[in-house]
Amino acid sequence: xxxxxxxxxxxxxxxxxxxxxxxxxxxxxxxxxxxxxxxxxxxxxxxxxxxxxxxxxxxxxxxxxxxxxxxxxxxxxxxxxxxxxxxxxxxxxxxxxxxxxxxxxxxxxxxxxxxxxxxxxxxxxxxxxxxxxxxxxxxxxxxxxxxxxxxxxxxxxxxxxxxxxxxxxxxxxxxxxxxxxxxxxxxxxxxxxxxxxxxxxxxxxxxxxxxxxxxxxxxxxxxxxxxxxxxxxxxxxxxxxxxxxxxxxxxxxxxxxxxxxxxxxxxxxxxxxxxxxxxxxxxxxxxxxxxxxxxxxxxxxxxxxxxxxxxxxxxxxxxxxxxxxxxxxxxxxxxxxxxxxxxxxxxxxxxxxxxxxxxxxxxxxxxxxxxxxxxxxxxxxxxxxxxxxxxxxxxxxxxxxxxxxxxxxxxxxxxxxxxxxxxxxxxxx
Amino acid sequence: xxxxxxxxxxxxxxxxxxxxxxxxxxxxxxxxxxxxxxxxxxxxxxxxxxxxxxxxxxxxxxxxxxxxxxxxxxxxxxxxxxxxxxxxxxxxxxxxxxxxxxxxxxxxxxxxxxxxxxxxxxxxxxxxxxxxxxxxxxxxxxxxxxxxxxxxxxxxxxxxxxxxxxxxxxxxxxxxxxxxxxxxxxxxxxxxxxxxxxxxxxxxxxxxxxxxxxxxxxxxxxxxxxxxxxxxxxxxxxxxxxxxxxxxxxxxxxxxxxxxxxxxxxxxxxxxxxxxxxxxxxxxxxxxxxxxxxxxxxxxxxxxxxxxxxxxxxxxxxxxxxxxxxxxxxxxxxxxxxxxxxxxxxxxxxxxxxxxxxxxxxxxxxxxxxxxxxxxxxxxxxxxxxxxxxxxxxxxxxxxxxxxxxxxxxxxxxxxxxxxxxxxxxxxxxxxxxxxxxxxxxxxxxxxxxxxxxxxxxxxxxxxxxxxxxxxxxxxxxxxxxxxxxxxxxxxxxxxxxxxxxxxxxxxxxxxxxxxxxxxxxxxxxxxxx
Numbered sequence: 001x002x003x004x005x006x007x008x009x010x011x012x013x014x015x016x017x018x019x020x021x022x023x024x025x026x027x028x029x030x031x032x033x034x035x036x037x038x039x040x041x042x043x044x045x046x047x048x049x050x051x052x053x054x055x056x057x058x059x060x061x062x063x064x065x066x067x068x069x070x071x072x073x074x075x076x077x078x079x080x081x082x083x084x085x086x087x088x089x090x091x092x093x094x095x096x097x098x099x100x101x102x103x104x105x106x107x108x109x110x111x112x113x114x115x116x117x118x119x120x121x122x123x124x125x126x127x128x129x130x131x132x133x134x135x136x137x138x139x140x141x142x143x144x145x146x147x148x149x150x151x152x153x154x155x156x157x158x159x160x161x162x163x164x165x166x167x168x169x170x171x172x173x174x175x176x177x178x179x180x181x182x183x184x185x186x187x188x189x190x191x192x193x194x195x196x197x198x199x200x201x202x203x204x205x206x207x208x209x210x211x212x213x214x215x216x217x218x219x220x221x222x223x224x225x226x227x228x229x230x231x232x233x234x235x236x237x238x239x240x241x242x243x244x245x246x247x248x249x250x251x252x253x254x255x256x257x258x259x260x261x262x263x264x265x266x267x268x269x270x271x272x273x274x275x276x277x278x279x280x281x282x283x284x285x286x287x288x289x290x291x292x293x294x295x296x297x298x299x300x301x302x303x304x305x306x307x308x309x310x311x312x313x314x315x316x317x318x319x320x321x322x323x324x325x326x327x328x329x330x331x332x333x334x335x336x337x338x339x340x341x342x343x344x345x346x347x348x349x350x351x352x353x354x355x356x357x358x359x360x361x362x363x364x365x366x367x368x369x370x371x372x373x374x375x376x377x378x379x380x381x382x383x384x385x386x387x388x389x390x391x392x393x394x395x396x397x398x399x400x401x402x403x404x405x406x407x408x409x410x411x412x413x414x415x416x417x418x419x420x421x422x423x424x425x426x427x428x429x
Numbered sequence: 430x431x432x433x434x435x436x437x438x439x440x441x442x443x444x445x446x447x448x449x450x451x452x453x454x455x456x457x458x459x460x461x462x463x464x465x466x467x468x469x470x471x472x473x474x475x476x477x478x479x480x481x482x483x484x485x486x487x488x489x490x491x492x493x494x495x496x497x498x499x500x501x502x503x504x505x506x507x508x509x510x511x512x513x514x515x516x517x518x519x520x521x522x523x524x525x526x527x528x529x530x531x532x533x534x535x536x537x538x539x540x541x542x543x544x545x546x547x548x549x550x551x552x553x554x555x556x557x558x559x560x561x562x563x564x565x566x567x568x569x570x571x572x573x574x575x576x577x578x579x580x581x582x583x584x585x586x587x588x589x590x591x592x593x594x595x596x597x598x599x600x601x602x603x604x605x606x607x608x609x610x611x612x613x614x615x616x617x618x619x620x621x622x623x624x625x626x627x628x629x630x631x632x633x634x635x636x637x638x639x640x641x642x643x644x645x646x647x648x649x650x651x652x653x654x655x656x657x658x659x660x661x662x663x664x665x666x667x668x669x670x671x672x673x674x675x676x677x678x679x680x681x682x683x684x685x686x687x688x689x690x691x692x693x694x695x696x697x698x699x700x701x702x703x704x705x706x707x708x709x710x711x712x713x714x715x716x717x718x719x720x721x722x723x724x725x726x727x728x729x730x731x732x733x734x735x736x737x738x739x740x741x742x743x744x745x746x747x748x749x750x751x752x753x754x755x756x757x758x759x760x761x762x763x764x765x766x767x768x769x770x771x772x773x774x775x776x777x778x779x780x781x782x783x784x785x786x787x788x789x790x791x792x793x794x795x796x797x798x799x800x801x802x803x804x805x806x807x808x809x810x811x812x813x814x815x816x817x818x819x820x821x822x823x824x825x826x827x828x829x830x831x832x833x834x835x836x837x838x839x840x841x842x843x844x845x846x847x848x849x850x851x852x853x854x855x856x857x858x859x860x861x862x863x864x865x866x867x868x869x870x871x872x873x874x875x876x877x878x879x880x881x882x883x884x885x886x887x888x889x890x891x892x893x894x895x896x897x898x899x900x901x902x903x904x905x906x907x908x909x910x911x912x913x914x915x916x917x918x919x920x921x922x923x924x925x926x927x928x929x930x931x932x933x934x935x936x937x938x939x940x941x942x943x944x945x946x947x948x949x950x951x952x953x954x955x956x957x958x959x
Contacts, residue, residue, distance in 0.1 A: 138624070152858065152859060155858070155859075182849055183848065183849060183851075195875075203875075204875075205875075205878055205879065205882060206879045206882045206883060207882040207886060207945065207948070208941055208945065211941075211942075211945060214932075214935070215932075215945060215948075215949060218928060218932055218949055219878060219949065219952055219953075221928070222925070222928060222949075222953050222954050223874075223954050225924065225954060226954035226957070226958075229867065229868055229871040229872075230818065230867070230871045230874075230954065230957065233871045233872045233873075233874045234874050236872075236874075237874040237875050
């Protein structure tokens, strides 16, 4: 998959191409053995039914939160964005926003998310993000994924540490977490039994499909004769191949009339839903969605960003219908991006790297149906960071920590988010 | 296709040219003489179950192991006595240790020169005719000889890519194979992330690593201390009297010379940092001593006193040099570097007696790297050493050597493919370098397997794998024999040979079948060890 994006900046394109550079190495770290430093917990039963499966989504590139959830009641918003604003919901424009309350609106492209919002299963948090002020994609993605800015000693991801510090939802699950990508996102580094699986329907050897089984069997037999840890890693890998083969991904029929959009993000969420329903003990899935680095010709009403949002919201909306609306599966979805974008549009009909942003949390037990803010002020220059950017008033880790505590039933928050004391914002019910 | 925008900050891998204006990060100190990283490294082993220890578990360093830390001997690597295998041929065993992977030419060289003749051939690397590779590199990777000013003008990612590509190309195809193995070793020993220092690493690679890889260890430390890439990477460029940064001072002792157990204290770190105040960068990658920023007061480190020398200006640079002189002559440095080299060249579990023996050579020869290698790679030591697991870079280079492709460039492999197997060059973030540890690397099974498939399927583009040489005798037996000669030095275990032959014989001998068989050989467990 080529993530190269025509209106993205050079750094973003480079990062997209190389983001698995060193991170995939981390998969080797824990995939092979259960470390003795894991907390020893006696299992009362083999299935933790009260724990949600988490789908963690990273919008790579710095998604423009002021488009995703537009502050239509603020004239400063329209002053700063004469050509790329979302029209007021009470306007006559065909592209007018969809009011969420008396301050914020979704653009039309986000309409698939109205249903979960109205059902109070979708929470939008605005003015959130990393407390660090870096506007580098690489820095901020890294800081958010590891869960702490500017600490080179931390290389594991927050979700990886969550999984490493809690007993498996299902004992002996060969695969507890996966990233639907070529390499394991840093968010998941440190998780036991975690693998990067770009296409769960096709996990296995590349090359000629007709000889794949024969070659896999050959290697499986060959690796029986090698010492650990290489041998056990090969066994884990082939067990995962076998496990995923038992799931009919291609024939998967979503529930409740849900239709996943074509495109890689839709396909990823569809695979995620199939995996969760198969109930094989997977408890965390990491998915990336790209295309948000909208430096030029942002076009949120008809063009580039409209299409990106359509794919994003369509897939999330389908996942909601398929998994969450009916309430049969306990799933929480969290969506973050590394930073928001400048309040004022630039000279290329786009927006440059900013600070505060919105994030999304979706699930049956999420206190949704509202746009959560703190000290929200008008976008007048004097209220902005560096006179340009929405301030971060809610640390995104507050929200994630609450999800970890209440939906993932893990109270070791100081371990998941080191040197950080979260403020509970009422994101969960 | 980047848009016409003004960047809010310089590209991440290009250091700010105005170094004196850079804010000084406060040194992170947790306890005693140890860095935060090491605190948690120790913590992971000692305070088992401690949440903090797990939270900060570093990428590298000793990891908790499930069983005996001694690597069991792979069945496929077992000496020949019992099985009748030929894996134990001493010269070929040596060839596995001193190269990135066997080729028929290399196996022939080893056999014809004999054990010590072959080792001397590789140690005397300047005498090896490598003109073809030298010419290719000069034409294809012109940045390698550029000045800092020239490199600075280029796009940062292009600079990163060219050094990565050149590194893989040389590793795979240079005839100076032991030299390339040592370049890889020292690149980790003096590890620098290009994400932090950009083009400065290209200069470091040339002036520090490659200049001294098979030379004098003390000279390499001296060069590294003046390497602007290292000064920026470990923040010494901002260290000034009264506002020192301890980062370089600590890593100089912990990672470059004495080792973490080398007997220094936090007070020593501070004293050494004070000695290096003012060592910084000027212009585009030039070393500069900022005399005004140097601490001229007296310092004491490891029992050595450097007297106060108020107002002596540029002479203050001698403080840092005195520190290096002392450290590179310290017996703990000899032991630490010897132990690491034994691990790299011979075995994961360096025996104490051998460490002492190699350290004695270090002390006698003033850190002469070839002399140390001679004392490590003796016939007896090589014969007794269990196999080591190839790191991903080594595996990829081995596979490329094994299929002997036609190459116009290696960008796709040095970039995306090495990234997928987890070891792209010069992007490891922490200063300890990619680990030399089977436990760390063993999990990426599917990624390795898919590299074998990827490589052998290349029939167009910058890298083309021609299978005709494998089909000179176009039968399952003949092809298996050709694979054995091409990449196993004729020592493929009977078990693997039988399995390859069966795979070839299981259906008609199409080109695809042959390519798949070569991929299986590359992906086979035997090929993962050396």
